[in-house]
Amino acid sequence: MNKITQFFWFCSGAHTGTLKRFPTEQNKYVGIGATIFFTALFASLSGGYAMYFVFSGSPFAVVFAILFGILWGLAIFNMDRYIVSSINKSGSTNRQVLQATPRIILAIMIGVVISRPLELKLFDKEIRQKLKSSYLNSQRSKIDTLNKTFARKYTLELEKIAGLKAEQDSLIKEIKDSRFVLNQEIFGDKTNQTSGQTGFGTYAKQKESVLKQKEERLAFVRAELQKMDDFINNRKDFDGLSSQRMFSGKQLDSLSNVAGFADRNWALGQLSFKEDGTRDLDTYLAISFIGFLFILFECLPVFVKLMSNRGPYDIALQNVEDSVIHGSYKDRDYDISVTDGIYETRVDTEIDKQKQIIRGKSAKELQGYPWD
Incomplete structure (x- = not known):
């Protein structure tokens, strides 16, 4: 327990030597350090999960996720430790709040960055379902667009095919009716279209001739229709329309599994809206509260440091800092005085040397001497 306590003191950024002298302050910094840790x-975990989806599909995705997760965690740890330890409790309340304001803003930004990947994991099933619906709608829209473009491009050919199909249906009906009337004529059934004479007579031959003409026309229409269908199918293959199919269930599962971070983040945002575009309040509040929870969790060490009263540890730490600062000033003044004394000694020595040189020179030699 002693090692764990000292580890959390280290996490809180406290001066361990000073904190050991004040038992009443120790639990507070254990809590702050545990929160930072x-x-x-x-x-x-959040950074590693996000990086895993960035490199999803790569055999080194897990390795990259672990390395980035460790680096990201250490960076956040160092930043939080600095934010908490840099708040000075010796100033007034307003000064402390002003000092902590940029750190709180930074903590909020860190909380948002941390919470997003974890939200993606918490709502993983809902995100997958939203992605499947999105992919299915996107594929349907793509096929509809291709069909409309193809219809505009081959309008005349498609209209000709429609006309041939209508004529084919009409000929099939007429041939059926003509064959029935021919049978009535042969068997001598008296109607408004038959003569009532039994046998294959003149009227029967006329009706058979008409029937053959219609059958020949039907064969021609079918041949033309087959040619047009083959042309349109070839055009569909060439334009890529034939290869477009609606996604199956397995394909949708595969697509949702390999979806990137951007797609999953978009799907998470879409969970807050219903199909008609109105906001789904329950889902929106659930996602928002999770984000607020991590933001609060990130800001908690700063709030604890601000809300806590100035204790004996803070006073002792301030005294230690003042002593260090005062000692550094004394050392600086001592170094300056020693340096000045050495400089003055050197100047006096140089003056004495110059005096000796001047005494040994004549008046004529001293005229060109550098007096400066």
Whole structure:
């Protein structure tokens, strides 16, 4: 327990030597250090999960995720530790709040960055379902667009095919009716279209001739229709329309599994809206509260440091800092005085040397001497 306590003191950025002298302050910094540590742990998991989806499909995705998760967690840990330890409790409340404001803003930004990948994991099933619907609608829209473009491109050919199909249906009906009337004529059934004479007579031959003409026309229409169908099918293959199919269930599962971070992030945002475009309040609040929870968790060490009263540890730490600063000033003044004394000694020595040189020179030699 002693090692764990000292580890959390280290996480809080406290001066261990000073903190050991004040038992009443120790639990507070254990709590602050534990909060910073677990925030860094969540950041590590969040960053690793996000990086895993960035390199999804790569055989080194897990390795990259672990390395980035560790680096990201250490970066957040170092930043949080600095933010908390840099708040000075010796100033007034307003000064402390002003000092902590940029750190709180930074903590909020870190909380948002940490929470997003974890939200993606928490709503993984809903995100997959939303992605499947999106992919299916996108494929349907793509096929509809291709069909409309193809219809505009081959309008005349498609209209000709429609006309041939209508004529074919009409001929099939007429041939059926003509064959029935021919049978009535042969068997001598008296109607408004038959003579009532039994046998294959003149009227029967006329009706058979008409029937053959219609059958020949039907054969021609079918041949033309087959040619046009083959042309249109070839054009569909050439334009890529024939290869477009609606996704199956397995294909949708595969696509949702390999979806990137951007697609999953978009799907998470779309969960807050219903099919008609109105906001789904329950889902929106659930996602928002998770984000707020991580933001609060990230800001908690700063809030604890601000809300805590100035204790004996803070006073002792301030005294230690003042002593160090005062000692550094004394050392600087001592170094300056020593340096000035050495400089003055050197100047006096040089003056004495110049005096000796001048005494040994004549008046004529001293006229060109560098007096400066």
